[in-house]
Amino acid sequence: MANLQETQSYETSVEEFAQALTTARRMQHDWLTYGVDYVHFYVEDADSNWLESWGxxxxxxxxxxxxxxxxxxxxxxxxxxxxxxxxxxxxxxxxxxxxxxxxxxxxxxxxxxxxxxxxxxxxxxxxxxxxxxxxxxxxxxxxxxxx
Structure with missing residues (x-):
C-alpha cells in the first residue's frame, strides 16, 4: 500500500514538473517572439512598481x-x-x-x-x-x- 502511495506521489510530481516545464518553454518562446514586451502577457501591472515591492x-x-x-x-x-x-x-x-x-x-x-x-x-x-x-x-x- 505504501508503494502505491509513493508511486502516485512521484507521478503527481512528474506531472507538476512537466506542466512547469511547458509553461517555461511557452514563456521563452514568447520572449524570443515579442522581446521584452512578452511581460505584458504574464503580468497585468508590468509598468507599476511590482519589482520594488515584491515579497x-x-x-x-x-x-x-x-x-x-x-x-x-x-x-x-x-x-x-x-x-x-x-x-x-x-x-x-x-x-x-x-x-x-x-x-x-x-x-x-x-x-x-x-x-x-x-x-x-x-x-x-x-x-x-x-x-x-x-x-x-x-x-x-x-x-x-x-x-
Whole structure:
C-alpha cells in the first residue's frame, strides 16, 4: 500500500514538473517572439512598481510563520520537545521550513514532511516511535494555527 502511495506521489510530481516545464518553454518562446514586451502577457501591472515591492506581503503578512515562531519559543510541552530534538539546528530555519511544508505540502504528506524536518539532514532513525509521536503532535499544533 505504501508503494502505491509513493508511486502516485512521484507521478503527481512528474506531472507538476512537466506542466512547469511547458509553461517555461511557452514563456521563452514568447520572449524570443515579442522581446521584452512578452511581460505584458504574464503580468497585468508590468509598468507599476511590482519589482520594488515584491515579497513585502509575504514577509510582513505571514501570520502562520509568526504563529509557528511564537509557538516554537513557548513553554508548550511539544515546543520544548521540538527544541530538545533540534540540538544545534536553527529554530528559525525550522519555523520557515514548517511553514513551507504546511503551505505547499499535500495534506496526506504533511506528517512525513514534518518527521523528515525533525530528523534533520542526519536522517536519524525515521521509524523511531518517539520522533513519529513528536511529528504527530507538531502537526496537530500546526493544524490549530492554520485554522
Amino acid at each position: 513585502d506581503d509575504e514577509i510582513l503578512a505571514n501570520k502562520l510563520l509568526d504563529a509557528i515562531k511564537e509557538f516554537l519559543v513557548s513553554s508548550d510541552d511539544v515546543a520544548i520537545r521540538v527544541r530538545q530534538n533540534l540540538g544545534e539546528r536553527s529554530l528559525f530555519d525550522l519555523a520557515v521550513n514548517l511553514e513551507v511544508c504546511w503551505r505547499i505540502g499535500e495534506i496526506n504528506d504533511r506528517l512525513c514532511l514534518v518527521r523528515n524536518l525533525l530528523a534533520g539532514e542526519d536522517n536519524v532513525d525515521l521509524n523511531n516511535g518517539e520522533l513519529l509521536n513528536l511529528a504527530e503532535s507538531l502537526v496537530g499544533k500546526l493544524a490549530e494555527f492554520s485554522e
